[in-house]
Structure formats: structure tokens, C-alpha cells
Amino acid sequence: MRRLISISLAILLTLSVVASADAATVKRTWSARLGTDAVNGTAGLQAYGDGSGMLTLNLKSLRPTTTYALEIRSGSCAKLGTVRATLYAVPASATGTVETFRNVPEAKMNAIWKASRSGPIVIRVGTGSLAKCATLAFAVATRIVLSKLSIDIPIIRGPSGYPPCNVAMYMAELAQPREPGVTLIYAHARRGMFLPLLTKSKINNGASLIGMQVKVYTSDRRVSTYQIIEVRRHVKSIQSAFGATTERLWIYTSEGPNSTYPKLVVVAKRLSTTTTTDAASHPRARPVSC
Numbered sequence: 001m002r003r004l005i006s007i008s009l010a011i012l013l014t015l016s017v018v019a020s021a022d023a024a025t026v027k028r029t030w031s032a033r034l035g036t037d038a039v040n041g042t043a044g045l046q047a048y049g050d051g052s053g054m055l056t057l058n059l060k061s062l063r064p065t066t067t068y069a070l071e072i073r074s075g076s077c078a079k080l081g082t083v084r085a086t087l088y089a090v091p092a093s094a095t096g097t098v099e100t101f102r103n104v105p106e107a108k109m110n111a112i113w114k115a116s117r118s119g120p121i122v123i124r125v126g127t128g129s130l131a132k133c134a135t136l137a138f139a140v141a142t143r144i145v146l147s148k149l150s151i152d153i154p155i156i157r158g159p160s161g162y163p164p165c166n167v168a169m170y171m172a173e174l175a176q177p178r179e180p181g182v183t184l185i186y187a188h189a190r191r192g193m194f195l196p197l198l199t200k201s202k203i204n205n206g207a208s209l210i211g212m213q214v215k216v217y218t219s220d221r222r223v224s225t226y227q228i229i230e231v232r233r234h235v236k237s238i239q240s241a242f243g244a245t246t247e248r249l250w251i252y253t254s255e256g257p258n259s260t261y262p263k264l265v266v267v268a269k270r271l272s273t274t275t276t277t278d279a280a281s282h283p284r285a286r287p288v289s290c
Contacts, residue, residue, distance in 0.1 A: 025049035028179055030116075032123050032134035034059065040132045041097075043123050045072075045104070047113065049180065049245070053104030055087060059125065059132075062092040068126040070102065074115040077122050077133035084111040084121065117172050141170045141177055143217035143283050144185055144251075149196035154285035155185060155216075165190060165290035174241055177216050177224045177249070178273060182241040185216070186252040188290065189264075194253040201264050206231030214268050216249065217281040226268035234262040 027047045034040035041059035048054070055070070062068065069089045075081025085108035090098045104112070115121050116138075125132045141155045158169035168187040175181035189198040200209050214226040226249045234255065241250060251266040 025180055027181070028138055028176070030121075030136035030138045032136045034123075034125065034132045034134045035061070040125075043125075043134070043136070045112075045123075045136055047109055051106035051109055053109040053112070055102040055104055055123075057090060057098050057100055057102070057125075059090075059092070059098040060096060062096040062098065062126075062132075063130060064092060064094050064096045066126075066130065067091045068098070068130070069124075071124045072108075072112055072136070073122050073124060074119060075122065076120055076135065077124075080122070080124070080133075081119075082115070084108070084115045090125075139176060139178075139218045139220035139222070141183065141185060141216050142219050142281055143215075144168050145215040145217075146196075146212065147215075148212055149200070151194065151196060153187065153193060154283040156285050156287060158186070163188065164287035166192060167285050167287045168193065175247070177218050178222075178247070178270070180245050180247050182244045182248050182250050183216070184238065184241055184250045184252055189253045189255070190290070194251070197251065197266060198253055198255065198264055201231055201233055201266075205233060206266070209266060213271075214249065214251070217276060217283075219281060221276055221278055221281045222273050223276040223281065224273040225271045227271055228266055228268045230267035232265040232267065235265045236262050238263070238265070 025048060027049055030045040032043040034043065040061050044056045046054045067089045070087040071083050072085040073080050073083050085104060087102045087104065090100055092098055112121060121136050122133055123136055143154055145152045153168050155168045155170055158171050163169055165188055168185050171184040174184050177183050187193040189195045200206055209228050209231050212228045214228065215223055216226065217223045247270060249268040249270065253264050255261050255264055
């Protein structure tokens, strides 16, 4: 009996540790600057692995001793969309400041995630003439470089239709660099895009690609260095990417001229992340129909 109780207690403790780890794992961070040059302060939204979230507010230059409603909406400040989450209102101090946080329950975070994957989201503080609004932005992949293969192309958000040429794309439904989960970057296997990857993959199942380094730049002036650890040929489904929690980069391209052909997936792990320049992390993308 004592052994059974001990085993049960061990299981409960393990589950508790897992739950705590999920709660502490940040899946994504959004940030907003309210007013011109953040004259009204900043807001940050973090999404955690357990599905919950946290909104942190550092606001200023508001009307003193006034209560401000909080909403997160889809759309833009110029054209507000559907309300995705209404949170408890915040009172401004006698000097017009707010320094506080608000828990965001899982159901509301799910609605926020859904809106964010389909387009921009905004935070709106207050209503009417007192309203302050700003876009909640997060860092996204902007450029991918594989020097040994002479690949250096801008990255844009993947469209809902046929992918354009002259750029790579990220899959908005999955993670971004440095987030837990799979960052999937894809492009056509054409000259100036991912053709060198496909060519190398056909030689000894891509053995020469293993160990090769990849650099991915993000919009927050960071560059992450990855190392290729696996080459998967003739892939017919990427469904496993949607349930993954380990941070990985998947570089994805087609093995044939249309969508009926299997795909090539090159898997890489992140080695390091450093700062870079604004110019390096914001190359001009020139997508064209192909």
C-alpha cells in the first residue's frame, strides 16, 4: 500500500511540474506602443504554454482618476474589427498613469490566437474621445540565408493562395523563430529560391546538408543561427508540425512542379541568437506571380 501511495504521489508531482512548466513557457509575445512615439505608454501580451495569457500595461498621459475599458480586437486602429477579448477595466491614477497586469483566460486567448493567425490585432484602451489604440505586433521571420548554397532571400507571410516567387514565406499557423514549436519557412524549388536544397537532397539523401548552418533574421533586429540536423525526403504530410513543442526550423520545398508531388523538409536546431542591424533584418521583398 505504501509503495502504491508513493507511486501515485510521484505521478501527481510529475504532472504538477509539467503543468507549471507549461504555464511558465512563453509561446508568443506581442507588444504595442500607444500614441505617437509611445506618448501614452506601452502594452505587452504574453501567451503561455497552458493556453492562458498575461496583459501588462505601462500607460501614461491618460485622464486622471478615470476608468478605462480594455479590448483586444481584430483589424486595425483605423478600421476596428471584431472584439476578441474584453478584459477588466483599469483605473488611471491621479497623475494619469496605469501600471498593472491582467490575466487572460484560455478561452479569450484562443480567440486572440485565431484572430492573430488571420491578420493584425489591436489593443484599445478606453472608449470614445478617450480611446487609445495600437497594433499588437510580434517578431516574425524576414530573411533566410544559407551561405554555402548561395541562398539569401526575404521572407513574407504565406498567402492563402498559390505561393509567389522570389521570396520565401512563413506559415502563420505555426511558430516564429525562438518560439516553442516548429517555424516552417517555404519557397519554390526554383533558381534564386530553394532549388539548391532540392538538388543537394538528391545526392546521398542530402548527407552534405547535415551540419550546414542557416541564418534566419527577424523583424525585431535579431538573427538566429541554426544547424541542419535532418533531411526528410518524399514527405507527404506536415501535420506533425502542428503538435510539436520542441523548437525547430523546418525548411520546406516541393520535389516536383505542382502540389501533387511529395515535399522536401530540412530540419534544423537553433544554436544562438544575436542582435543585428535594421537593414539586415528588413530586406526589401519583391514577390512576383509564378
